[in-house]
Amino acid sequence: MAKSNKPIVWSLFAGGGMIAAFVLPAMIFITGLAVPMGLLLENALAYDRMLALVGNPIGKLVLFGVIFLSLWHAAHRLRMTLHDLGIRSGRVAMLACYGVAGLASIAAAVVLLSI
Amino acid sequence: MSEPVLELEVLRYRPETDQDPVFQTYTVPYNSDWVVLDALTHIKDNIDRTLSFRWSCHMAVCGSCGVMINGEPKLSCHTFLRDYYPGKVRVEPLTNFPIERDLVTVADDFMEKLASVKPYVITEEDRPVSAGEHLQSPADLNSFKQYTMCINCMLCYAACPQMGLTPDFVGPAALALAHRYNLDTRDAGREERQEIAASNEGVWDCTFVGACSQVCPKAVDPAAAIQQTKIASTVDWYKALLPWGK
Structure with missing residues (x-):
């Protein structure tokens, strides 16, 4: 049997899983809870600060990584779940799942690069 | 009454x-x-x-x-x-x-899959009995001991939704046993087993439902073995891209 090339898809999925499990909850906590509840500085998410974060090349890279890997993770998980549910029309499910993740990632890249 | x-x-x-x-x-x-x-x-x-x-x-x-x-x-x-x-x-x-x-x-298909992953210690050279025991530390043993508890009862094959959807899937017990021997410090057969384990029909058909580990009567965790094999196979795959990789 030939060795599989699935590691490409799966390593992005696994990386996205780590991000979705560890980074996203922290981001939700900061943006959705900590700042509104006054646990952090009031101006922690102020416009000029955020602009500086997104304007920095490393900031862009990190944000793109978080968005792309999380989307890829969700797309792959959804496709596998569809497979488990017996929806096996491979190409349609593949295009729908990875397509949405791909388009959203491209949109994120365009927005990040335009800042 | x-x-x-x-x-x-x-x-x-x-x-x-x-x-x-x-x-x-x-x-x-x-x-x-x-x-x-x-x-x-x-x-x-x-x-x-x-x-x-x-x-x-x-x-x-x-x-x-x-x-x-x-x-x-x-x-x-x-x-x-x-x-x-x-x-x-x-x-x-x-x-x-x-x-x-x-x-x-009929368990023939399972038996073939089990044999295909070579679930036995493969050494680099034949080791004569006169060479004495092949020593292993308790830590070495602990790394794979749970997987040795498998009794080939096939409950995990009945529980796995992939087995029903993808009959060619090598399946939980066989992949867990491959992992068990790969982890064994006496063994040198990982590359031979990867032929099967790292193929599409090997670990990559698993979608990590985890039912195999839930139904195991001997508390083996085949789902974990498969995920660990996925990680190791992914590392192999990227290593092979490097100029100094094999």
């Missing part, structure tokens, strides 16, 4: 007379110390000698008596009637396997 009884619905398939499998209901005495296998043995001894089922040790060691009990894969020697009484107990052959007769399934 009449003696308590329990109804057992057993899937029958006698290839010489039955077109399709049919359920047959048996009424057996209820005994809180009985397991499902005791009830099946009672039927065979006292009610219907034509009922076929596999069993051997009656103590969850041999792995012969796996059946579906009320839809869940279980060892019939390890499943007490008292957990179902006064409800009915429905006994069927293991899902995802062809039925040979009544509760007896």
Whole structure:
């Protein structure tokens, strides 16, 4: 049997899983809870600060990584779940799942690069 | 007062007379110390000698008596009637396997898959007995010990939704055993096993549902073994891209 090339898809999925499990909850906590509840500085998410974060090349890279890997993770998980549910029309499910993740990632890249 | 009884619905398939499998209901005495296998043995001894089922040790060691009990894969020697009484107990052959007769399934495909991953220690050179013991530390043993508990009962194959969807999938027990020998410090056979384990039909058909680990009567965690093999195979794949990778 030939060795599989699935590691490409799966390593992005696994990386996205780590991000979705560890980074996203922290981001939700900061943006959705900590700042509104006054646990952090009031101006922690102020416009000029955020602009500086997104304007920095490393900031862009990190944000793109978080968005792309999380989307890829969700797309792959959804496709596998569809497979488990017996929806096996491979190409349609593949295009729908990875397509949405791909388009959203491209949109994120365009927005990040335009800042 | 009449003696308590329990109804057992057993899937029958006698290839010489039955077109399709049919359920047959048996009424057996209820005994809180009985397991499902005791009830099946009672039927065979006292009610219907034509009922076929596999069993051997009656103590969850041999792995012969796996059946579906009320839809869940279980060892019939390890499943007490008292957990179902006064409800009915429905006994069927293991899902995802062809039925040979009544509760007896055809295990040939599983046996081939098991053999394909070479589940034995492969050494680089033949080691004469005169070389003495091959020493291993308790930590070395601990790294793979849980996987040695597998009794090849095939409950994980009946539980795995991928086995039903993708019959070529090598499956949980075989992949867990491949991992067990890969982790063994005496072993040098990982590359040979990766031929099967790292193929599409190997670990990559697994979608990590985790049902295999839930139904294992010996507390083996095949799902973890498969995920660890995925990580190791992914590292191999990227390493092979490097100029100094093989």
